[in-house]
Amino acid sequence: xxxxxxxxxxxxxxxxxxxxxxxxxxxxxxxxxxxxxxxxxxxxxxxxxxxxxxxxxxxxxxxxxxxxxxxxxxxxxxxxxxxxxxxxxxxxxxxxxxxxxxxxxxxxxxxxxxxxxxxxxxxxxxxxxxxxxxxxxxxxxxxxxxxxxxxxxxxxxx
Numbered sequence: 001x002x003x004x005x006x007x008x009x010x011x012x013x014x015x016x017x018x019x020x021x022x023x024x025x026x027x028x029x030x031x032x033x034x035x036x037x038x039x040x041x042x043x044x045x046x047x048x049x050x051x052x053x054x055x056x057x058x059x060x061x062x063x064x065x066x067x068x069x070x071x072x073x074x075x076x077x078x079x080x081x082x083x084x085x086x087x088x089x090x091x092x093x094x095x096x097x098x099x100x101x102x103x104x105x106x107x108x109x110x111x112x113x114x115x116x117x118x119x120x121x122x123x124x125x126x127x128x129x130x131x132x133x134x135x136x137x138x139x140x141x142x143x144x145x146x147x148x149x150x151x152x153x154x155x156x157x158x
Contacts, residue, residue, distance in 0.1 A: 036100035041139045042077040047154035049073040049086075054124045056149040065121060074157060075129075082107060082129075086122040098135060105144065107132045128152050 049066055052059050065087075066073045075084035075092070082096045094109040109130050115123045131146045142154040 036103060038098045038100040039079070041135075041137075041142070042096075042098065043079050044077070045139055046074055046076040046157040047142055048157045049075065049125060049152055050155045051153040052121065052124050052128065052151070053153075054128070054150050059121060059124065065119075070157075073125075075154065086125055087119055090118060090122055092126070092129065096132075103134050103136060105132050105135045107144075125152060 048070075051066065069088070072085050072088050075082060077096065080095055080097075081093070083091070083093045085091050091111065092109060093111040094107055096105065096107045098105040107129050109126070112118075112126070115126045118126060128146045128150055129144065129152065132144050133147065134145045136143045136145065137154075140156045142156075143151050144154065145151040
């Protein structure tokens with residue numbers, strides 16, 4: 001029977017520590033994906049607009065208007081399109097794209113082409129959507145940002 005020397009033990013420990021290090025790195029590499037599943041959040045979901053903050057000011061006076069009816073103030077996302085209804089008779093339609101890694105978002109509103117004749121709350125929502133830069137949240141509670149001081153709050157509509 002062969003006796004192990006101090007060098008033999010050191011070599012074995014060195015090999016073992018290298019294997020353990022590689023295993024840990026492999027686990028960390030697969031567990032560190034922090035990007036959102038954009039399809040899971042947006043596709044096929046209908047969101048009720050529950051509030052808007054514009055230039056840092058939460059618009060509370062219009063909250064009753066937002067909750068007044070189920071068929072107004074909502075947005076639905078499909079794989080490539082966004083459609084919804086602001087006030088009665090004010091539909092919105094367009095396309096959208098979001099990037100899950102950095103949570104950026106772009107909305108291209110095709111209809112209406114301007115905010116002329118809209119109520120103040122519809123104008124705020126329209127311009128925030130039109131100038132959207134990012135999003136936060138998940139498929140239940142979502143926020144669409146124009147910037148850090150201007151955003152729309154949305155809640156999943158069951």
